[in-house]
Amino acid sequence: MGFLARVLFVVLSLGTAVIYQNYKNISRPIPPPAFDVNAYWGPGPASAYKEDPSIKPFSIKYTEAANELKQQLARPLKLHAPLEDVNFEYGFNTKALRNVIAYWRDNYLTRWSEREQFLNKFPQFTTQIQGLKIHYIHVKPSNPGKKKVVPLLLIHGWPGSVREFYELIPMLTTPSKDHDYVFEVIAPSLVGYGWSQGSSKKNFGPLEMSVVFRNLMLRVGHKKFLIQGGDWGSVIGSNLATLFPENSIGYHSNLCFTNSILANIKSIMTNIYPSLFLEKHQEEFHVPSLDKFYNLLEESGYFHIQATKPDTIGTALLNNPVGLAAYILEKFSTWTNLQYRKLPDGGLTKKFSMDALLDNVMIYYLSDSITTSQRLYAEQYAQNQRDMQMDRVATTTPYGCARFRHDLAHATDWQLKEKYENLVHSTYHNDGGHFIALESPKVLYEDFVEFVKKVVT
Structure with a gap:
């Protein structure tokens, strides 16, 4: 072997060794981060806090506020006319917004007592956990008969609420002749959402919220339970299933992703050679990723604002019902399709x-x-949360992924297995968007029950 050949051999050998070592480093799971299951997040010093473990009934009652809102919506609307030939491409079309506000004022709010009664249709409670008042819906199945009753933690996201689950909950809690399982549903409002008190302290992210919700489930009497979530519910549910496998029977998500370096490399490889990694009917969910990235970039301006200056945009929307409706409802348009x-x-x-x-x-x-x-956006992307590297902490809890065609993003099984070592359920649905529990509750219910059959014995 000539001198140059020997040098080339050595260089290639060293390069291969470096690549292999780097691969081992980025593919090796890391241990879970340290955290305090009793950390205090309420106002003032923890030393002055004594937790009240009692559970109190809760109901929605806002007659005066609804009347004031109706008067506020009766004021003249000052809105810019949309550009010619523009619909929702620039955001919420103001012609359409006028129609929404008119319906809200002249129809919906005139029936507020009816809507209030509807929102109170399920038993609701509050309890104090780690310094925070937590609101949740708790529905037990009536007449389960011989069906196996399984506790289920149901977790929503932003800009949704527990309202997303109102059509799904009766399906989950009513025995079906087609399935052996029925569910006892606990659906909390996320911390800082609805009637769940927000943290008074920094560094309360999805990991910390998963701890609160695990403690909530223990509070209501369940040491082991199922988890289902989308949007932030998928992040919180993933953290809970990862950090507390002893409490998690199984975790099912309708927004499936992982953001490790190796998972992203696999995404690139899938786009270069999709036929090697995907069945034909799966390709439109994942490729071409560049087009999907551009769409995501176009739709994620809100994300950057909320991850950097949440209090500024929050101030602009607080006590501004017209702006609030436009900001929230625009997401129910574009994220659905x-x-x-x-x-x-x-x-x-x-x-x-x-x-x-x-x-x-x-x-x-x-x-x-x-x-x-x-x-929550700012806290998730703060340095302390990034340092935890939860995407590199292996999840051993049985995991199920349900993909809906028009959701914001999708990951392949090949990517997901980098984190979820026990992926037991993976489906593709040719319709449906981000708010699937509200859009197609029956489809989500059937997918979830198929997952349950694989993990509950």
Whole structure:
């Protein structure tokens, strides 16, 4: 072997060794971060706090506030006319917004007592955990008969609320002749959302919220339970299933992703050679990723604002019902189907009733929770949360992924297995968007039950 050949051999050998070592480093799971299961997040010093473990009934009652809101919406609307030939491409079309406000004022709010009764249809409670008042819905199945009753923690996201689950909960808690399982549902408002008190201290992110919700489940009497979530619910649910496998029977998500370096490398490889890693019907969910990235970039301006200056945008929306409705409902348009941007009304009532959409807006408005809800973005992307590297902490809890065609992002099984070592359920649905529990509760229910059959014995 000549001198140059020997040098080349050595260089290639060293390069291969470096690549292999780096691969081992980025693919090796890391241990869970240290955390305090009793950390105090309320106002003032922890030394002055004594937790009240009692559980108190809760109901929504806002007659005076609803009347004041109706008067506020009766004021002349000062809105810029949309550009010619523009629908929802620039955001919420103001012609469509006038129609929404008119319906809200002249129809919905005239029936507020009816809507209030609807929002109170399920038993609701509050309890104090780690210095925070936590609000939750708790529905036990009536007459389960011989069906196996399994506790279920149901977790929503932003800009949703527990209202997303009102059509799903009866399916989960009513015995079905087609399935052996029925569920006892605990659906909390996220910390800082609705009537769950926001943290008074920095560094309360999705990991810390997963601890609170695990403690909530223990409070209501369940040491082991199922978890289901989308949006922030998928992040919180993932953290809970990862950090507390001893409490988690299984975790099912309708927004499936992982953001490790190796998972992102796999995404690139999948886009270069999709036929090697995907079945034909799966390709449209994942490729071409560049187009999907551009769409995500176009739709994520809110994300950057809320991850950097949540209190500024929160101040702009607080006590501003017209702005609040536009800001929230625009997401129910584009996140349900990006093609709805081309429609004059944003396609809002193609999949949802206007009453359901306004119920959700009312929860944010009446509870003054828009600012505290948006702080979760800033906390998730703060340095302390990034340092925890939760995407590199292996999840051993059985995991199920349900993908819906028009959701914001999707990960392949190949990517997900970098984190979720026990991926037991993976499905693709050719319709449906981000708010699937509200859009197609029956489809989500059936997918979830199929997952449960694989993990509950």
